[in-house]
Amino acid sequence: MKKLFTVFIMFALTAGFCVYAQQFSPQEVKDHSIGEKAKYLAGSHVEKGNSDCITCHDGKVKVDDSETSINTACMNCHGDLPSVAESVAPKGEINPHKSHLGTINCTACHTGHTPSFVYCNNCHSFAELNIPFAGKKPQYKTFDVKDYAKAKPLFSEKYDLVIIGSGGAGYAAAITAKEAGAKVVVLEKMPIPGGNSQLSAGGTNAAWTKFQKLANITDSPENMFYDTMKGGSFKSDPKLVNILAFKSNDTIEWLSSYGINLSQVNAGGGASQPRFHAPAGGIAVGSYLINNMKRIAEEKNIEVRLNSKAVHLLINKNREVTGVLVEGKHSGLYLIQAKSVVLAAGGFSANAALVESLRPAFKGMTTSNQPGALGEGMALAADAGATLIDMNEIQIHPSVAVGSQILITEAVRGVGAILVNHEGNRFVDELTTRDKASAAILAQKGKTAYLIIDDDTVERLAQIKGYFHLGLVKSGNTIAELAKAINVPADNLAKTIERYNGFVAKNKDDDFGRKIMRQNFGHGSYHAIEVAPGVHYTMGGAYINTDAQVLDKDLKPIKNLYGAGEVTGGVHGTNRLGGNSTSEMITFGRIAGESAVKNAGVK
Ligand code: MEZ
Secondary structure, three states: OHHHHHHHHHHHHHHHHHHHHOOOOHHHHHHHOOOOOOOOHHHHHHHOOOOOHHHHHOOOOOOOOOOHHHHHHHHHHHOOHHHHHHHOOOEOOEOOOOOOOOOOOHHHOOOOOOOEOOHHHHOOOOOOOOOOOEOOOOOOOOOOHHHHOOOOOOOEEEEEEEEEOOOHHHHHHHHHHHHOOOOEEEEOOOOOOOOOHHHOOOOEEOOOOHHHHHOOOOOOHHHHHHHHHHHOOOOOOHHHHHHHHHOHHHHHHHHHHOOOOOOEEEOOOOOOOOOEEEOHHHOOHHHHHHHHHHHHHHHOOOEEEOOEEEEEEEEOOOOOEEEEEEEEOOOEEEEEEEEEEEEOOOOOOOOHHHHHHHOHHHOOOOEOOOOOOOOHHHHHHHHOOEOEEOOOOEEEEEEEEOOOOOEOOHHHHHOOOEEEOOOOOEOOOOOOOHHHHHHHHHOOHHHOEEEEEEHHHHHHOHHHHHHHHOOOOEEEOOHHHHHHHHOOOHHHHHHHHHHHHHHHHHOOOOOOOOOOOOOOOOOOOEEEEEEEEEEEEEOOEEEEOOOOEEEEOOOOEEEEEEEOHHHEEOOOOOOOOOOHHHHHHHHHHHHHHHHHHHHHOOO
16 A cells, blocks of 8 residues: 555656656656656756655646745755855855855756756856856847737736836835835846846945035035936936936935945046945945845845746737736746836847847947846837837947956946056046947057056955956056056056156146046056956837836827836936946836836725
């Protein structure tokens, strides 16, 4: 009898496993089947004899799209990410389980039935991070809305608000809406939350804040408004810029109310005053914001569904948005009916084909963006009848480390770095707007330049230590040694630095009119990072009004549809100022959340 029961249990488990496995090709099923030589992680677990399907799958036929239960199972055996980070020896310089992305799912890298892939290597090139059962880099393909127009959903759910995208704008909208009592779900197509916001480096622009006052910086929302309009060639919508500037202090206060303090104020390009607000010590602002917002969302029980792609907006015959068709990694297609939908799905800098079609000159350029930044939120908006504006306004950031996707934050220049060309000469105001700085670098021999810093600069900004860690920095004890290391004429470099020190002493840059210099050189060793422009931000998108409503072709609000962050257009004109993205995402994310809640009639 006991034997019969065991056979029954094994049959039930195998059947469950097989149903789960049906989404794989026959070859893939064979590759991870019990009794076959293991090709993937699942097979190897079984082969080792210390686990079977139920150890990971908890007897469920289907796992949830966020893969929460399966990740709990991983942690039950292996420990959570911080403890794995402690126990697994770092490979070379890099500890594979410690990252600026914070605590993420084990399954973001270690997949059971398909080739595993180190998620970090979407942006980095950590050759030393060998992962068991590794395969090729996954391709994140854009969807075509038309493919889903007639799709049959499997089931349907009801929410007050669906928020598409889990970057800063999505989180800000979700936190605001949840606090107002709404039933909210956030959809994230990638295996980790945070979107591109988590890669943001330098700071969050805000004017006349308590942190500026503490640092004796006199600024005003009027200054921020003017700088933003000027930086975008006066093509931005002044009503939106007005909101950005005049609500920026409130944004800093809102963050502070959750213990998120952007207390270090640095200088950013195109800004008349230092207003780049960063965490103390100058760590990257994006991961700090996102890791904190993840924490708040967890505390407030906000549902964030990973691996869940919004593939179509549901629109009724009155052209009102009524919900979202979702494709879950495991659930397949299903519907969420919603009273309000917030688009917070980011831009398209990682969509090389789209970038090239709009700006042929950017063909083949690297990008600082995560691989999910493909512009799908804009496609959803367009399909719902939205006006997309400024789509060909694509920003290239002047300082991406050569041969990589690693952004060298503008804050490095803000705390004192200069840019020199291969002759060792300065050639631009390092803190001009990004369009001008990028154009100046592309006009130099080799289309690259060197950021020059010394030990003092390194101490001012924690992120610079990270660039050392990533092997992006060349150093010398003297100017001559550094010049040799980067192959520029030593005499020229020495003269450039001496002349610049003279400008710092009299607080006037006679050559390029740089306004904020911060430091002279001569403190300890000298260092250089070779940089070139990379596609960084897409200024265009779904046109919104000051209530974050997405506007149709007649510039009337599309009923029930809201937008915030990079998926929208209108705030940045031809060129976004550094620091205005994280500022915009929080300010407009909150507005979108408030408006969407009001629209949903949540009491
Ligand atoms: O806003 C940005 O894009 C930003 C601050 C980038 C950076 O250089 O750090």
